[in-house]
Amino acid sequence: MSPEIQPLGPVMLDLAGLVVSEEDREVLRHPAVGGVILFARNYESPEQLQELTRSINRLRRPGLLIAVDHEGGRVQRFRAGFSNIPAMQSLGEWWDRDPAGARAEASRLGRLIAEELGARGVDFSFTPVLDLDYGCSEVIGDRAFHRQPAVVAALASALSAGLRSGGMAAVAKHFPGHGHVAADSHHALPVDDRGFDTIAAEDLVPFAALAAAGIEGIMPAHVVYARCDAQPAGYSKFWLQEILRGRLGYQGLIFSDDLGMVGAHTAGDIVERARLALNAGCDMVLVCNDRPAAIELLERGRLGPAPGFAGRADRLRHRAG
Numbered sequence: 001m002s003p004e005i006q007p008l009g010p011v012m013l014d015l016a017g018l019v020v021s022e023e024d025r026e027v028l029r030h031p032a033v034g035g036v037i038l039f040a041r042n043y044e045s046p047e048q049l050q051e052l053t054r055s056i057n058r059l060r061r062p063g064l065l066i067a068v069d070h071e072g073g074r075v076q077r078f079r080a081g082f083s084n085i086p087a088m089q090s091l092g093e094w095w096d097r098d099p100a101g102a103r104a105e106a107s108r109l110g111r112l113i114a115e116e117l118g119a120r121g122v123d124f125s126f127t128p129v130l131d132l133d134y135g136c137s138e139v140i141g142d143r144a145f146h147r148q149p150a151v152v153a154a155l156a157s158a159l160s161a162g163l164r165s166g167g168m169a170a171v172a173k174h175f176p177g178h179g180h181v182a183a184d185s186h187h188a189l190p191v192d193d194r195g196f197d198t199i200a201a202e203d204l205v206p207f208a209a210l211a212a213a214g215i216e217g218i219m220p221a222h223v224v225y226a227r228c229d230a231q232p233a234g235y236s237k238f239w240l241q242e243i244l245r246g247r248l249g250y251q252g253l254i255f256s257d258d259l260g261m262v263g264a265h266t267a268g269d270i271v272e273r274a275r276l277a278l279n280a281g282c283d284m285v286l287v288c289n290d291r292p293a294a295i296e297l298l299e300r301g302r303l304g305p306a307p308g309f310a311g312r313a314d315r316l317r318h319r320a321g
Contacts, residue, residue, distance in 0.1 A: 005061045008034035010305050014288045020055040032303045035065035046081040053121025070125035091155050092146030103158045110162020123318040124169045128156040130206040131179035139184040149205030167319040171217030177203025178221040185222035186261050192225045211250040216315045219255045222264050240281030253312035256285040270297045283309050
């Protein structure tokens with residue numbers, strides 16, 4: 001049976017297990033769906049992963065985007081059969097001793113991530129992390145390259161260049177910066193009370209550098225920057241349209257962070273959350289670890305892609321390096 005031909009929708013969902021179930025097939029063929037994010041529960045071996053991504057790709061044309069969080073360190077979903085990617089903080093420590101060596105290693109790791117994931121049918125990883133290491137955020141912690149914005153920009157640019165040399169796009173997170181708040185947005189709504197000028201002089205520096213370099217994707221934080229906007233960044237026209245699209249001139253695709261996280265719950269039910277994120281400027285919304293909510297969104301959301309979505313999404317598709 002030939003795969004169904006239909007444009008990608010603006011919703012990215014997850015799977016329960018190691019194979020595509022009958023329910024998964026039905027859900028992933030819904031016109032509002034445009035991508036799949038994989039987790040450790042979806043991984044057993046490189047061969048199993050390759051068959052899983054093939055099964056996903058057989059469902060539709062164009063194929064659904066297939067993503068994973070594969071940053072390294074604590075956040076590397078695929079382990080056995082994949083190279084061990086160190087936490088990005090190790091590159092920042094290397095930079096303090098040898099900037100040129102750290103930059104070269106960042107590029108090498110980016111290419112390694114791209115080649116290993118791409119060989120098994122994964123389109124991209126949600127990496128690099130551009131949050132600054134202020135020493136107060138446990139959820140970010142050693143996922144951050146460094147405290148200094150210029151160092152984060154340099155190392156993230158090198159990692160992104162390495163990804164591209166392996167045929168893979170980069171998706172930076174968590175705009176405009178999650179590193180200054182202690183609360184974990186998976187479990188609470190963090191509030192950053194700094195003013196815009198302070199954030200712009202520090203946290204926005206890496207995002208501005210990578211936006212200028214043409215990074216393909218950016219994910220905003222479920223954090224409220226109270227002196228800038230009452231909404232979390234992922235629901236904020238100020239952050240996504242005025243600052244990211246306007247001031248920084250960003251042209252790529254904007255992903256929401258997972259709408260199931262507690263930091264996203266300010267907007268009401270899953271349909272309201274998705275609509276608010278899309279209306280604010282997100283192109284694609286993630287709904288993870290809650291299949292009933294995902295089905296509710298698909299049944300009641302009536303969601304369609306934003307203008308220009310197809311072109312921005314196509315830039316996220318893996319291409320052989």
